[in-house]
Amino acid sequence: MKRLSDPLLWLIVLFLLLLFGLPYSQPLFGALFPDLPRPVYQQESFVALALAHFWLVGISSLFAIVVGVGAGIAVTRESGKEFRPLVETIAAVGQTFPPVAVLAIAVPVMGFGQQPAIIALILYGVLPILQATLAGLGAVPASVISIASGMGMSRRQQLYQVELPLAAPVILAGIRTSVIINIGTATIASTVGPVH
Numbered sequence: 001m002k003r004l005s006d007p008l009l010w011l012i013v014l015f016l017l018l019l020f021g022l023p024y025s026q027p028l029f030g031a032l033f034p035d036l037p038r039p040v041y042q043q044e045s046f047v048a049l050a051l052a053h054f055w056l057v058g059i060s061s062l063f064a065i066v067v068g069v070g071a072g073i074a075v076t077r078e079s080g081k082e083f084r085p086l087v088e089t090i091a092a093v094g095q096t097f098p099p100v101a102v103l104a105i106a107v108p109v110m111g112f113g114q115q116p117a118i119i120a121l122i123l124y125g126v127l128p129i130l131q132a133t134l135a136g137l138g139a140v141p142a143s144v145i146s147i148a149s150g151m152g153m154s155r156r157q158q159l160y161q162v163e164l165p166l167a168a169p170v171i172l173a174g175i176r177t178s179v180i181i182n183i184g185t186a187t188i189a190s191t192v193g194p195v196h
Contacts, residue, residue, distance in 0.1 A: 019046040056186045060118050061179050064125030068178070069171065071126070072133025073159065088134060094127045099185040117189035124185065125178040132174020136167030 003009060023045045075084040099120075106120035140163050148162045164171075 022046060053186055056117065056121065056189060057179065057182045060121035060125055060186070061175075061182050063118075063122045064129055064178055064182070065175055067122065068126040068129025068174070069133050072130050072137060072171075076134065076137045077155075084134070087130065091127045091130045091134075094124075095131075097124075099124050099181060100188055103185070103189060117186075121182050121185060121189060125182050128177040128181065129171070129174045132171050132177070133167070136170030136174075137163055139170065140166045 071087065074080045075087045102120045102124045103117070106116040110116040110119065144162060144166065145158060148158045153161065
């Protein structure tokens with residue numbers, strides 16, 4: 001009997017009813033609002049919407065990780081160091097815009113649909129990952145890199161076996177921030193286009 005008075009249990013039951021029962025709620029809302037010809041609009045089930053949301057966040061986060069970490073590595077190498085100040089400025093200024101503004105800009109440029117939503121989420125998701133990659137790789141002590149070089153490691157070995165493992169906690173923090181931003185922004189991205 002004590003279990004039935006647990007509010008968490010009732011919240012879970014209510015959530016499951018909404019999750020699976022909302023598509024079948026037309027008769028209930030028809031009785032509550034008899035003057036409306038169509039009180040419930042046709043929509044996907046919560047399960048389908050949740051799966052679409054997970055897919056949208058997953059695909060945009062994956063591309064943001066690849067682009068953000070790749071660009072961060074590129075501008076910290078000798079061949080790309082001259083672009084680092086420009087990239088840091090773009091990343092810092094880009095994060096001052098709210099994610100909704102990026103979505104709003106994507107519509108006039110690319111139109112409605114799934115592609116503008118994904119591209120806007122990737123563009124905004126890249127920024128924290130890029131900044132974290134730059135900060136993490138910049139925090140690796142020069143003495144550690146010199147020791148790795150003195151041990152005969154190539155530049156690629158230094159990157160994969162020394163620099164990235166030492167920078168990983170900072171990079172992962174940037175990835176976490178980016179994914180959280182994408183989770184919140186993907187709910188708004190449904191206004192840009194259908195996510196099927």
